[in-house]
Amino acid sequence: MKIQQNSFEYKESFHLLNGGSIPGFELVYETYGELNPNKNNAVLVCHAFSGSHRAAGVDKETDKPGWWNEFIGPNKAIDTNKYFVVSPNNLGSCYGSTGPATLNPATKKPFGKDFPLLDVYDWVASQNLLRKSLDIQSWEMVLGGSLGGMQALEWSISFPENIKKAGIIAATSLISSQNIALNQVARDIIRKDINFEDGDYLIANKKPRDGLRVARMLGHITYLSESNFKNRFGRKLQDINNKIDSSINFEVENYLRYQGEKFSEYFDANSYILLTKIMDSFNPAGRYNDNLVDALRHCKAKLLILSFDDDWLFPTEYSKELHFAAIMAGINSSFIELSGNNGHDSFLYANEEYVSAISNFLNHA
């Protein structure tokens, strides 16, 4: 599989949905496979909250596979012998694309907490500029899980001429007040870290690692399901020789803290706050008087709406509501609930049904 790492630079002022602008931006992205001469085999893959442009292949240095490597590659669900896959890192994230940790050209300091609040629409608009730069008229499909699925939905509503199919996986058109509340707790945890410095930690050469770690632990709980926790950890006590911290009693505590610590080494705290805010305010029907059916009337793509039965962050019921709204809007929509073993994170793991659902839709629908 041909893998290319690229960067797209947009040098004009980029106006944002919520008002305001950024003075140009950079999107880093990877591509897998090759664009055909007719340029009609391109698939856009959108990452979730803490994902990156590294969706496929295996990193030579770290030996770490891309987050959707099980799905993208030769003879996989998105077959790179046939399709050209484009995977950008989103604005506001921290893997190379313009975000809070980027230097603000006006001040020569990192944007930090002054990075403007983006909307999922802005992500999609920036991806649309990337599409134009690649001279692709229309994506064969745009897809992703969780926040990635929300981008696929936004694409189908806001750029209907440039997308043929959308895969909206483990996603929703609107997050619940419970989700908002959990995101707020995560933000408060980070902001109260002694090293947060009111968002200016980079300038102070500090890092709010404890806050990031604990916020990630909370997130992690919501990404998995209770049955997954039960099967993996139950109530096993942590082996005393492998305890990270003497205050730990149960294996589940040790696991979460370890995962949180790893995460806190590389993720940016302002990005974490910004991305939760983007999730909170996602509402593609907002520009249509909050009427999702009216919003979906603009869509011309075929939709595949996919949920997992053990996802408690964005349960099946949300996907069904979206599917019914699509039907009411008279568009071609197909819904499937799969059984998952990893809660909300089930969208990351391949199994035969899941792979078939995606490849059938991409190739035959």
Place this chain on the structure above:
Amino acid sequence: MKIQQNSFEYKESFHLLNGGSIPGFELVYETYGELNPNKNNAVLVCHAFSGSHRAAGVDKETDKPGWWNEFIGPNKAIDTNKYFVVSPNNLGSCYGSTGPATLNPATKKPFGKDFPLLDVYDWVASQNLLRKSLDIQSWEMVLGGSLGGMQALEWSISFPENIKKAGIIAATSLISSQNIALNQVARDIIRKDINFEDGDYLIANKKPRDGLRVARMLGHITYLSESNFKNRFGRKLQDINNKIDSSINFEVENYLRYQGEKFSEYFDANSYILLTKIMDSFNPAGRYNDNLVDALRHCKAKLLILSFDDDWLFPTEYSKELHFAAIMAGINSSFIELSGNNGHDSFLYANEEYVSAISNFLNHA
């Protein structure tokens, strides 16, 4: 209704289930109604996580009703014309009974983080000493919601000769690894507060209020249900003039932060950590090779096991498991699921069915 405020002092060394001891203790408690001459009309009410001995009546200074005032009083579910209700504040809590904020007689400083890890068994054993001091042979009923229900269960297993009926409401015999994980996040939030001082904040004359506030916000999310959040807040934006903090966008965020701030004014951080640990390790079957049926064979009380359909902290399934174990153990157990509107917190709010379930069981079962 006759209300009395009392204190029970135990002046001998009190040995704990996990080993170790405390050099005596004080339990503050309230009583409602009057003990009859035969001393066979006593009901013990056990409070939940952040509850206190103030279960009934209305505080004259603050105008605040007791946490179960809707259930305890003349002609209420627990009729104080007939029953004598005893409501202690648990060891390790912070409303007057011996706990982390109490002075350690050996050091003349607050116990703080050195307060030993208690078990629910120790709570019940201390309540049993209170029972003896009141010269009551047997409680007519012991009941409570959440951690209160766990105490009622522990009573029925560990002191079978001194309890006739147990009301185990919105409770479980064992919390899940997901619950443990959420408790761990709460503990980590508190411990990372800049004013926590490794647990010695009282000695340093500080208070980890931010940590307590955010931990409580997380707890609050788990006590309510998603449908409750949806009905109360939906995705309403907060009126800008009433924002506590400019980072707040949604009404639900403002509500949680306000509630968390109030809580952080009066609750003790070491108590919070201790109580979550007590909840994590609760396992009345632990002394019976983790066999709950074997544990329940010791029980002589009649059990009322009550759950709420919208409780996601301790869902109905947990109550059913307990009920089946009781049936397998050959004891008299009755199970009822009620519809709730307040998630896990539904156990606090009276409605006709709930009140009838308790009063029928208490008076006729």
